[in-house]
Amino acid sequence: MGKPIIGVTMGDPAGIGPEVCVKALASAEIQKIANCLVIGDRRFLRLGLKISKIEKIEINSIKKVSEAKFSPDTIDVLDLNNADPAKIKLGEISKAAGKAAVEYLNKAIDLAQTKEIYAIVTAPINKEAIHKAGFRFQGHTEILAARTKTKDYAMMFVSDPLWVILATTHLPLREVSRHLTKNKILKTIQLAHETLSRVRGRKPKIGVAGLNPHAGEGGIFGKEEIKIIKPAIDEAKKLGINVEGPISPDAIFYLAKSGMFDIVVAMYHDQGLIPLKLLAFNRSVNVTVGLPFIRTSVDHGTGFDIVGKGWANPQSLMEAIKVAAHFSKSK
Structure with missing residues (x-):
């Protein structure tokens, strides 16, 4: 063309x-x-x-x-x-x-x-x-x-050092947990998989961040990882998607930048945007997928x-x- x-x-x-x-x-x-x-x-x-x-x-x-x-x-x-x-x-x-x-x-x-x-x-x-x-x-x-x-869409951010997709978008922090569902996280994982497969011509490696410190530490710091995030990841794996998590939010972005993951699924806006803008301010791009x-x-x-x-x-x-x-x- x-x-x-x-x-x-x-x-x-x-x-x-x-x-x-x-x-x-x-x-x-x-x-x-x-x-x-x-x-x-x-x-x-x-x-x-x-x-x-x-x-x-x-x-x-x-x-x-x-x-x-x-x-x-x-x-x-x-x-x-x-x-x-x-x-x-x-x-x-x-x-x-x-x-x-x-x-x-x-x-x-x-x-x-x-x-x-x-x-x-x-x-x-x-x-x-x-x-x-x-x-x-x-x-x-x-x-x-x-x-x-x-109905099924997400905000994805693209930069040379890091790609991020958000499970939720513009929400007050106190409302994030109640807006997270297994289906919403699964759909976000699927959108990441479909988009990167098309753009890169291969199956991507997807990392999913936890919501809580240390990804909940086995439920000590929150139950969302056990009740919502992990079940969504397990369902995505059944669909043949190469996805891992939930991974502690304080480690996953470093792992992605190091090449372990092609994209990170972040649970909320600032979780994903702070590391992205630290690494690529004025060089990252917001893509609406779906x-x-x-x-x-x-x-x-x-x-x-x-x-x-x-x-x-x-x-x-x-x-x-x-x-x-x-x-x-x-x-």
Whole structure:
């Protein structure tokens, strides 16, 4: 296949999304591997160019994918014309910015479902802003799952030193235990197995973290390993999946980095994300597995504290585009 067409959502207009979008799409490295277009607002992309001091790049405002130029001196934007710079202030949480960000995502989903784009890459949104706009979702992942009616999905994070997949996503820590079930953990193991088998062309070695210190120490520090996690692992083994655990959370990530496992199943968000970001900050990519199309994302937030200063680092977005392009080859 030729270069895949990838839709990049601009994210929250008040954040660093427009800046990292123009920096990434102006890069020859990205232009070489994919035909990217931004789904956003031309006015904020032009502001992103100005802030980033990028010259000799034209913003090509289009209404349909077929109008894209995909040329080195052009950034194509499927312009929803929904973010008024007079009403949306940089670095500020607002209902208008939250509404615009969700509209970019919904348009990208429409294009992916009609196969006009091959993958979606998302710049960051602000959860408080989308809640102000009336969207009661925890983030991109939950919107994508709801729109595509996907029941079995997970957040997977990809980096050179470590791959992680989460059994639960954005939950208060005190609620993690009651949301963990044998079926949820089994489905997460299966998604990891299916995704890596397709992408790498071989059965992966999967390590499953415990929830409690020392993976419960035989039930002394908690019963979840005995009652929930181990039964899920045993069931996965019966399905022919190469999986081990539960392994103490303070050891499993070192073991994975050392090559014992291809991916770690983490029980909750920070259990998996702290070691990942320690090893690969700005270089890890969020992949939503289980969807009917490819979706990757940056591993950072909207950067309201640095927006407008020209400091925004596009590396995570570039890595997300690279992963989307790579996954497109194995789809």
